Amino acid sequence: MPSYMSSSRDKIFQRPHNCLMNGSTRSLSIGSMPYNFVHIHSIQSVCDILLEMGIDPDSIFEKAGTHTQIFETAETVSFAMLGRLTALAAEQAGCAHFGLLVGQRATLASLGLIGTLMRHSETVGDAVQALATHHDLLNRGAMIELIVDGGVATVSYAPYEPETDGVALHCERAAATLTNVLRSLCGATWNPDEVLLPRLHPPDPTPYTSFFRAPVRFEQEFAALVFPARLLRRSIDGANPLIRASVEGRIRRFEAAIPSDVTDEVRRRVRSRLVQNRIEKDQVAQILAIHQRTLGRWLKAEGTTFRSIANQTRLGIAKQLLADTEMSLAQISSVLEFSEPAAFTHAFRRWTGTTPSAWRKEQRAR
Template sequence: MRQVDGTECLTAGDSRSPSQLPQTVPAAIGRTVPPGYIHLGVAKEIVPTLRGFGVDPEPVIREAGLDPRLFDDAMSVIPFAALGRLYTLCVTRTACVHFGLLVGQRASILSLGLVGRLMQHSHTVGDALRALVSNLSTQDRAVVPALTSRDGTALLTFAAYQADSGSGTQILDAALGVTVNILRTLCGSSWNPTEVLLLRVAPPDAEPYRRHFRAPVRFNQEIAAIVLPARDLDIRVARADPMMRALLQERIQQLKSAQGSEFSDDIRRLLRTRLTSNHCSADDIAHLLTMHRRTLSRRLKGSGIGYRAITNEIRFEIARQLLTDTQVPFAQIAAALGYSEASAFTRAFRRWSGQTPTAWRTEGHHE
């Protein structure tokens, strides 16, 4: 356990139960975060990770366009475009392709601010993960989580929202790294996932991933996800405080009400995790938002963009990431994005980018 700015921070190796963690909620955690920005949160660990490589963090942070003093406070708000630049620079300076994983494994449940506090006071692990999915946007709008459960297996998926080429890999590695720490805080330090799926090319040395996750790791996947037994969702969170949970839920709801994000941005975030699961028609999204299909269209029209245009925008973003960060075959990418055949995907990608998927991948849009 260490202290930063008077607030205790749980280290990755801290195995105390949630009831033994700090119970107060610093006022600073209550700041809202606008679209395009994140609270520093997990990324605060970039500084000690750089120092671990003998690299002075300040020049690197400045080169990314950020003030190094922001990293004194996990609740500092920064543009996630700057975070992407910073991760890219960190990988270059350290020559470490799993830099994001090292950042994530240093972080903890308290790195997620109010959302982390709510998770530590949730009734069950499933409730905690659903709280993460529902509320992470108040803390971090660069990552979009989703939770699904089927046939005895639960899948906690993460998508990097509007990440630049290369930086999405690091952002997702960090998200998966800290989430496994969080699950070990909630379930016990001996907990391990069934397997971990990574949306990235296999690195020369996969041992850091196997060592942290303590589970089979599969690279070149269409999604980044933690796979766990569905029964683990029913694990009770030890000595969670219902009164604290209610207070935290109320505080987060107030933040969400004040957030004022654009409706089209909310739709983009929903599509980012659903486009590859074929549950993304306008009717599906309208049903998810408990509104009529015509209401969805009308509200999007007010934002100046149609549903099909947003869908194509997100398809292009996912396609770029899969072509850049993985070696997933084109036919598999086409199927993941809902195309009946690879040729239809190729035509669409050429329309979006002016290039074929083959040209895009071979021109070296890689880390």
């Protein structure tokens, strides 16, 4: 089995406590780490883009519940905060592809330790798997997953925090970031074969096709880059195994210092199962290498249940697809593994007090 297909995480419930700012790595105290954080680099990019557009960012940051001095006082912000800020910035700038612009600012250097680990990985596949495995160092509100099916590789990005603001913008930002880092490893002329984005078809898709230099499919259930699996076997020029080993050791020490959070881990795994159209408690417990009853006890101790997490995740995805795509109720019910659209409608009404169609109509009227 290729090394990029094996996990490099020793303890499933370890959590990182470093985050990145302008390419450097700074340690957080364990107690200050939020469970849905994102590193501040993207927030800085939002501010820079607004300034370049001639827009004063102060009022936008204030509406989002923060301030432009946050770069001097904080190392992380909440995942929801980044989505809310990006959405407000996009509205103020009149720029439907604002998330794409933010993602275009990302580089291997902006990924800090993970970027260094990727740069010195043996193969492109090892680098992508390193990003997927240690993505929590950058973002604890979404997951990256590498799936190989025959000759096709798919790198997906899927938020797992329920009802996150600005999900479509989060997703296009991530797709642009993934494209940039792969071009850093494979050469500036590299392009994916296809790009999937969970957002409404924009009035002008040119910014997307121009940047990705590939067909872009909107109205999808998650964000992803699709490319030939043979790319994963490509060696990375100039990779230094000594630097790789040193950096990976530092990352593991960061991860080992953080207390476990079973609820957060189960959210991630449930989202992963939904991406692959499989969600069962026994499967998630098996992936986490614990018994179902043990998983149930641990979740109860954290004040939740597997069913509650699964339902929250399904509801969050349902709201995202209803708001950000034109997917039919039948398509959404299939994505969420309901037996039929009527079952999805019944569950959605139970969760929210209204029907999916009425909720979508209300969102579009805002």
